Amino acid sequence: MSAVKCPKCGSDSGYYTKRRVTLNTAYDFSGEAWDSEVHNDSNNGGKIKRCCDCRKNITAFVDGLPAEAGGKS
Ligand SMILES: [Zn+2]
16 A cells, blocks of 8 residues: 555545557448457557546646656656
């Protein structure tokens, strides 16, 4: 567990990021899906860090933390 708390609401639940992915689905001509494939687009998203509890953007706060506390290494 980390002692770091959200600067907005004081929660220690941590933060989350969103990543955009593309899901390609293949259908046959009866409309039945027979294959699907997830493509990760690493250039999209994943950079904005939000508090798990208040969902406010705390990217600058998290990036300013020392690496051992969950910040940038
Ligand atoms: Zn919060």
